[in-house]
Amino acid sequence: MSSPADPFQPDRRAFIGMAAAAGASLAAAGTLGTTEVLGAVPAGASVAFGFTYEELQSVLAIALSRGGDFADLYFERSRAVSLTLEDDRISRAYTSSDLGVGVRVVKGDSVGYAFSELLELPAIKKAASTAAAIADGVAKADVKPLKVAALPNYYSHDFRFASIDIDAKKKLVQDLNSKLKAKDPRVVKTTI
Secondary structure, eight states: OOOTTSOOOOOHHHHHHHHHHHOOSEEEOGGGOOOOOOSOOOTTOEEETTEEHHHHHHHHHHHTTTOOSEEEEEEEEEEEEEEEEETTEEEEEEEEEEEEEEEEEEETTEEEEEEESSOSHHHHHHHHHHHHTTOOSOOOSOOOOOEEOOOOOOSOSSOOGGGSOHHHHHHHHHHHHHHHHHHOTTOOOOBO
8 A cells, every 4th residue: 555645646637537427425515415324423433544534524614615515525546557568578567556635616517626645634624725716705504414425336346457466467468469469460560
């Protein structure tokens, strides 16, 4: 697992798309609907990435402090491994990691968004303040109690490609290359 202070460069557009598709993973202010409450969260209990309920409530309060209608937090941690085969040999291999939290604030038809690569409360609060700037007023009401949304699981976490040995991945790419060339003699050069 990566250190929370490591500098990562997540793709902002992909992150926004995932946040929109995932819906409200952690939501406040019920004006746009509600999410299913999974159960009472005890005081001081870790809710997401080691943050407590109270800490996340304080972040959402900042996000809604300028009159936003809705706010949510999206925590992300991912790792990807890439191999490129050119001219029958591995030409590139790299690993990338994304880690951080996005804060989204909705005010009418406008959306404010900010992202922090640091999983530290001051950095997340700063992101919440930045996202809150989309709104132009004062907080409408107290922040509603934090609700943890039950998100569907579309992919099994039983198989993790990142856990496969690099030699096995190399063999997989080389086997695919061989099969492509064997399928049609006109294929003389591939990049996988």
